[in-house]
Amino acid sequence: MLDVLIDNTTAILVFLVTVVLGWYILTLPRMRNMPPGPLPLPVVGNYLMIARPGVSLLTLFPTLAARYGKIFTFLAGSTPIILINDAKLVKEAFIKNGNIISSRPQHYYVVKKISDRLGLGMTMSNGRQWKELRRVSVTAMRDMGAARTSMEGSIQEEVTELLKVIEKVKDAPVDLKPWLMKATSNIISTIVFGSRFDYEDLRFNLLLQRLAKATSVNIFFLAVNFLPLVRYFCKKEETFIKSLETINAHIKELLADREESFDPSNIRDFVDLALRKRMDDPKERHFQDLNMRRAIVDLYSAGSDTTATVLHWLLLFMADNPEIQARCQAEIDEVLGDVRMVRYADRVRLKFTDATVLEVLRLRPVAPFGIPRYVEENFDLGGYTIPRGSVCFPNILAINKDPELFAHPDRFDPTRWFGENGEVTGRDRIVSFSVGPRSCSGEAVARMELFMFFTSILQFYTVLPGVEGKPVDLTPVLGFLNKSRHQELVLKKR
Incomplete structure (x- = not known):
């Protein structure tokens, strides 16, 4: 009996060793001349490195970047994920090779489920659909926001509404993030629907709650995308998808109202542009109900919680660095006083304030690993071969803390952005909004919002920690976005 057990155990061990050796024999040659990375395990690749207690992408990927250099391979299951940790290499990959690395991966399990239930919209679509939806959204942001008034005017209006709220809660501890999200989401609302929502609107608040919940999950690194067996007992993606479904249903109601008032001779916003496209070509599937609703969801996702998150980081850094806040306020007082509203053109004179926004964008990039790019053909990058079928991410966190670009990269220091002539310079050293054809289409609007909201708050209020004597917690929490802790x-009236 013992001999049989030993023989069976030996046979199982031989089988397992054979499987492991076979996997390495088949896999490692395929990875020859790919960027270096940690030695993968059979079947799971390197994915177990993420699953270890106390490990997150925010700690793991910077560690791997320090070990392997400007570009490395992380094998998730059998999918090579290429992390690019250098600004020049990101631009070479996403701009020079943009024609072969601008698609989104469609093979991700979560992406397939979203596509089946909600469509791909603008963020995750490819080809003509993506180009058409992006073109219409850019046109709306450029020309149609706030019923043909200037985008700057829309932001000034929303600044006024936000300051009214702050005035009611001043001098008492308050969680500002929900109010910041309402303000930034209303800018998107003017672009999409040509009007803003009241801050107490129940449907508006439900929409924002679901958006915040959706961005608490980084769907691109979920195990279900890479390890098929996990799909039978882990449903983390359902939180994200159900949030999207609730948002989608809400958008459907709003669209029904807009379709009744549509006038093709009076194009007011993104919805009107899309409806006219549908009217001009009824067979054009890119602007049919499902894709159009999903594109609107994408616009809200990209322009509400994201901008509000950066604004919240700005206020937290001010509370933690009173001397920098005081210097911003002195500059604001000199240029604006306490009467005139800020304009985006004031950025030229509010140099230290502008540099402070840049510094927070550097230290707390809102999406530190961006959105994946699918590689459609082999190409060379940094002396390595990036194979077809792999997925590339810009490691924005590593780029923004590259010691070759930023001395003492962990230090919060807005003065690093000043050149010898005293002007703010070197904005292109950070890639917080990504680069290339799939870069953030709302970057210009987001930069305008950040500067104008931040400046306006400091113009009238001083930001202090919620509990006197207790330090501000600047530890990030990563879902899809790089969020602050609750x-x-x-806000003390000046």
Whole structure:
């Protein structure tokens, strides 16, 4: 009996060793001349490195970047994920080779489920659909926002509404993030629907709650995308998808109202542009109900919680660095006083304030690993071969803390952005909005919002920690976005 057990155990061990050796024999040659990376395990690749207790992408990927250099391979299951940790290499990959690395991966399990239930919209679509939806969204942001008034005017209007709220809660600890999200989401609302929502609107608040919940999950690194067996007992993706479904249903109601008032001779916003495209070509599937609703969801996702998150980081850094806040306020007082509203053109004179926004964007990039790019053909990058079928991410966190670009990269220092002539310079050293054809289409609007909201708050209020004597917690929490921990702040009237 013992001999049989030993023989069976030996046979199982031989089988397992054979499988492991066979996997390495088949896999490692395929990875020859690919960027270096940690030695993968059979079947799971390197994915177990993420699953270890106390490990997150925010700690793991910077560690791997420090070990392997400007570009490395992380094998998730059998999918090579290429992390590019250098600004020049990101631009070479996403701009020079943009024609073969601008698609989104369609083979991800979560992407397939979203496509079946909600469509791909603008963010995850490819080809003509993506180009058409992006073109219409850019046109709306450029020309149609706030019923043909200037985008700057829309932001000034929303600044006024936000300051009214702050005035009611001043001098007491308050969680500002929900109010910041309402303000930034209303800018998107003017672009999409040509009007803003009241802050107490129940449907508006439900929409924002679902958006925040959706961005708490980074769907691109979920195990279900890479390890098929996990799909039978882990449903983390359902939180994200159900949030999208609720948002989609809400958008459907709003669209029904807009379709009744549509006038093709009076194009007011993104919805009207899309409806006219549909009217001009009824067979054009890119602007049919499902894709159009999903594109609107994408616009809200890209322009609400994201901008509000950066604004919240700005206020947290001010509460933690009172000397920098005081210097911003002194500059604002000199240029604007306490009467005139800020304009985006004031950025030229509010140099230290502008540099402070840049510095927070550097230290807390809102999406530190961006959105994946699918490689459609082999290409060379940094002396390595990037194979067809792999997925590339810009490691924005590593780029923004590259010691070759930024001395003492962990230090919060807005003065690093000043050149010898005293002007703010070197904006292209950070890639917080990504680069190339799939870069953030709302970057110009987001930069305008960040500067104008931040400046306006400091013009009238001083930001203090929520609890006197207790340090501000600047530890990030990563879902899809690089969010701050829940905490209150005090805004004291100046």
